[in-house]
Amino acid sequence: QFLLADRFHLKSTAAEPWPENATLYQPLMDDQILLSDHASSLSVQAYLRMCGLPIQVVCRYNAEYMSPSGKIPFIHVGNQVVSELGPVVQFTKAKGHSLSDSLDDVQRAEMKAYMELVYNMLLTSELFVQWCDDATAGEISRPRYSSPYSWPLGNILAYQKQWEVRRKMNAIGWGGKTLEQVQVYEDVNQCCQALSQRLGTQPYFFNKQATELDALVFGHLFTILTTRLTSTELAERVKSYSNLLSFCRRIEQTYFEDKKLMKD
Amino acid sequence: MAAAMELRCWGGDWGLPSVHTDSLVVLAYAKFSGAKLSVSPVDWTWKTLTASVPELVCGDTVVQEPTQILNFLRKQRFNADYELTARQGADTMAYIALLEEKLRPALLHTFWVDAENYSNLTRPWFASRSPFPLNFFIPSRLANVALTRILVTRGEGLLHRISEVEGKIYSDAKECLNLLSYRLGTADYFFDNSPTSLDAFAFGFLAPLHKADLASSPLQSHLRQLDNLTRFCDNILAAHFSPDKPRKIAARSGLLPPVQETMDANLQKLTQLVNKESNLIEKMDDNLRSSPQHKPHRTEPKPSLSSSKNSTPA
Numbered sequence: 345q346f347l348l349a350d351r352f353h354l355k356s357t358a359a360e361p362w363p364e365n366a367t368l369y370q371p372l373m374d375d376q377i378l379l380s381d382h383a384s385s386l387s388v389q390a391y392l393r394m395c396g397l398p399i400q401v402v403c404r405y406n407a408e409y410m411s412p413s414g415k416i417p418f419i420h421v422g423n424q425v426v427s428e429l430g431p432v433v434q435f436t437k438a439k440g441h442s443l444s445d446s447l448d449d450v451q452r453a454e455m456k457a458y459m460e461l462v463y464n465m466l467l468t469s470e471l472f473v474q475w476c477d478d479a480t481a482g483e484i485s486r487p488r489y490s491s492p493y494s495w496p497l498g499n500i501l502a503y504q505k506q507w508e509v510r511r512k513m514n515a516i517g518w519g520g521k522t523l524e525q526v527q528v529y530e531d532v533n534q535c536c537q538a539l540s541q542r543l544g545t546q547p548y549f550f551n552k553q554a555t556e557l558d559a560l561v562f563g564h565l566f567t568i569l570t571t572r573l574t575s576t577e578l579a580e581r582v583k584s585y586s587n588l589l590s591f592c593r594r595i596e597q598t599y600f601e602d603k604k605l606m607k608d
Numbered sequence: 609m610a611a612a613m614e615l616r617c618w619g620g621d622w623g624l625p626s627v628h629t630d631s632l633v634v635l636a637y638a639k640f641s642g643a644k645l646s647v648s649p650v651d652w653t654w655k656t657l658t659a660s661v662p663e664l665v666c667g668d669t670v671v672q673e674p675t676q677i678l679n680f681l682r683k684q685r686f687n688a689d690y691e692l693t694a695r696q697g698a699d700t701m702a703y704i705a706l707l708e709e710k711l712r713p714a715l716l717h718t719f720w721v722d723a724e725n726y727s728n729l730t731r732p733w734f735a736s737r738s739p740f741p742l743n744f745f746i747p748s749r750l751a752n753v754a755l756t757r758i759l760v761t762r763g764e765g766l767l768h769r770i771s772e773v774e775g776k777i778y779s780d781a782k783e784c785l786n787l788l789s790y791r792l793g794t795a796d797y798f799f800d801n802s803p804t805s806l807d808a809f810a811f812g813f814l815a816p817l818h819k820a821d822l823a824s825s826p827l828q829s830h831l832r833q834l835d836n837l838t839r840f841c842d843n844i845l846a847a848h849f850s851p852d853k854p855r856k857i858a859a860r861s862g863l864l865p866p867v868q869e870t871m872d873a874n875l876q877k878l879t880q881l882v883n884k885e886s887n888l889i890e891k892m893d894d895n896l897r898s899s900p901q902h903k904p905h906r907t908e909p910k911p912s913l914s915s916s917k918n919s920t921p922a
Contacts, residue, residue, distance in 0.1 A: 449875070453787035457702035464705035515760040517673065538698035 362439060366421045367400045368392075369407040375491045376405060377416075379571050380470040385417040387429050387563025392419075393599040394554045395441045405492035433556050443555045451550060455557045458542065458549070465535035466564050469528050472518060473578060475509040480574050533581045536565075540585040547594065554595075561588075562595045612646060613684075617662040619649035619737060622819040625849050627733065629715065631662040633674045633812030639848040640803040643686035651737040656746055674812070678805055689804050696799050700806045703791070703798070706784060707813050713758045713773075714781030714827055715817060720754035721770060724823045779885045782830050786879050788814075789834045796843055803844065815841045833878060 370385040371377040377385070385401075392399045399419065404410065411418040411427045418427035426435045436442065444452060474485045489505055490498025518528075539561060548554045549561070565588055569579050582588060615638070617631030625647075626632050638645045645664075650656050664671045664680060671680045682689070689697060719730050734750065735743040755770065762773045788810065797803045798810065814831065818841045822828050831837060 449790040449879075450793075453790045454699065454702065456783075456787055457699070457706040460709045461702040461705040464709050512760045515757045534701065538701045541694040541698040542702075544695070 360422055360439075362397050362441070363422055364398060365400070366398065366419060367402050368417050368419045369402050369404055369410060370417045371407050372403045372405050372492065376488055377403075378485055378488060379474055379567055379573070380467060381408075381416040382571070383467070383470065383564040383567040384415070384429065385563070386567055387560045388417050388419065388432055390562050390595065390599060391429065391432065391443075391556055391559035392436075394443060394559055395436060397436065397441060429556065429560060443553065444550075446553065447550060447555070455550065455555060458539070458557050459560055461535060461538060462560055462564060465531050466568075468513075468516070468518070469532045469535075469578075470564070470568070471509055472513060472528050473573065475506050476513055476518070477574075481506055483574055529577055529581055532578060533584075536582055536585050536588060540588050543587055543591060545587065547591075558591075558595065562592055566592045566596065613643065613664060613666040615645045615647050615662060615664050616650050616655060617647065619651040621733065622816075622821065623845065624815055624819055627816055627820070628661060629712075629812045629816060630674045631812075632815055633808050634662050634664070634677050636803075636811045636844065636848070637678055637681065637688060637805055637808035638686070640805075640808060641681060641686035641688040643681055643684070652739050654739060654742070656738045657742055674809075678808075688802075688808070691802065692799055692804060700799075700804065703788075703806055704809050706787065707809055710780045710784035711813050713762055713777045715813065716754040716758055717770075717774065717777060718817070718822065718825050718827055719820075720751045721758065722824070725825065726751060728823050729821060775885075778827060779882060781827055782878070782882045782885070785827075785831055785834055785837065786875060786882060789837055789875055789878075792836050792840060794836065796840070803848075807840075807844070811841060811844050815845070830878070833874065835874070 368385070368389060371381060389399065389401065407416055407418070408414060412425050413427045415428050418425055419432060421435070424435070426432050433442075444455060447455060473480055475481050486499075486502040486506065490502040492498075493501060543549055548558050550557070565582055568582050569589075569592065571579075573579075615631075615634060617626050617634065618628035620626045624632065625635050626649075635645070635647070637643075650661060655661075660672050662672070662674065662677065664677045666680070666684075669680075671677050681687075689700065692700065718725060720726055731747040731751075734747040738746045758773065758777065759770065762777055792798060795801075798806045814837055817825075817828055817831055818838055820828075
């Protein structure tokens with residue numbers, strides 16, 4: 345009996361068209377959201393715009409806690425809640441919208457590999473710079489993260505988040521690094537170099553057509569370029585690749601012309 | 609030439625020069641690039657506790673971690689990637705990231721967290737290779753490290769429980785194996801006809817899974833179905849690690865060249881299997897997360913009993 349209702353539920357998910365009131369939740373734009381979260385949120389927004397699916401962006405200070413997996417952003421569509429780019433791509437695919445259908449198997453393998461490269465190097469570096477560098481953590485990340493809450497709750501939550509991220513960095517072997525050891529910026533540089541070489545002179549990573557990889561890369565690079573941190577080293581690394589800069593500009597102009605993306 | 613280089617790593621078994629993934633990566637790369645390394649296994653020494661494995665010692669410099677060691681070797685002019693184009697170099701980085709993110713958690717789980725494999729294979733092996741009294745706590749320490757790594761990188765939220773992420777990491781790993789298989793195709797190596805660092809990494813990840821005598825492993829059986837990957841491992845072992853003179857790869861005529869169509873059919877079948885699995889996992893996740901307020905609008909099919917009751921004449 346349980347399974348029968350289950351199958352029905354899944355079928356009804358696929359059958360329902362994309363509603364007009366689909367919403368994307370993220371933390372508060374001006375005061376609270378951090379670099380890595382903003383990058384992820386922008387990736388999902390870019391992807392949905394590329395699919396031509398309407399989405400409203402709503403800012404809530406407790407977005408992280410509302411999310412089913414604890415990660416930003418998440419979308420609320422009909423009566424389903426889906427978080428993070430990977431599951432969102434699968435969800436839209438179940439509804440019949442997909443950007444990577446025309447790729448063959450080898451290309452799809454490449455696309456997934458490059459997406460993992462972005463997660464592995466860019467996202468990890470962003471998290472490291474935000475939370476493991478004492479200067480950045482103290483001046484920017486902790487104050488922003490705790491801004492919606494009153495003292496001492498904000499402090500507790502910020503330190504808890506910092507502890508969690510540092511634990512993760514330790515687990516993957518980045519624990520003892522400091523920014524001065526340069527390894528982090530070198531990793532960002534290598535990642536951008538790989539992306540730049542893969543992109544070449546094409547408009548998108550898979551020539552004429554935008555895919556989820558383009559959305560992901562745009563989200564991260566644009567956020568790095570437009571976010572003010574304690575030092576501009578991160579942005580400088582990205583700026584040295586001109587085809588990546590024009591890629592970001594092109595996507596912004598094509599898919600985001602109606603929206604003010606720059607965050608103060 | 610540079611001073612003699614010494615590599616400290618775990619010893620070998622099951623037909624492999626080393627059973628440890630990272631050590632295998634370095635050993636394979638050294639063979640591919642022609643670097644002469646003197647291998648000193650840390651088995652039965654106190655280095656099992658103190659050293660981070662693998663470790664390259666060259667004169668005064670000590671380098672750890674496979675990526676760093678490979679960089680160091682490249683700087684010493686042992687470069688197996690010399691002939692790659694810039695684009696292929698970028699692809700290398702991407703595929704290595706794919707292996708690290710998708711395959712490593714499942715490998716760690718198979719060897720260190722899965723109860724049967726751990727107690728039957730991994731712990732006895734590592735305990736027998738550690739000196740007394742370290743053999744009592746080295747394996748469990750490594751197992752803890754593995755479990756923490758899986759939970760911290762793949763766990764969601766503060767309630768880290770291994771059972772919740774198990775399904776997901778295995779389906780990700782199977783998908784990763786499928787993608788590797790697609791990329792390799794019928795070639796001997798990933799790029800052209802000479803092995804590169806990507807081949808070293810792939811070999812390091814795949815060979816232990818292929819050769820170990822695991823009691824229960826869905827991942828291993830999945831790998832065994834991907835002929836081109838198992839052939840890839842065997843080729844490298846035969847060509848670079850066999851005790852007698854390395855045979856040329858061209859003498860492949862002994863093996864039946866795989867027919868492209870059957871391979872594609874196999875891959876299609878496996879891809880469908882992986883997709884079905886991930887759908888199942890999603891359904892389970894959805895059920896766990898569906899909020900009580902938002903009951904899906906189910907038009908319950910009226911049980912046939914009542915309809916038959918209605919149809920019976922009063």
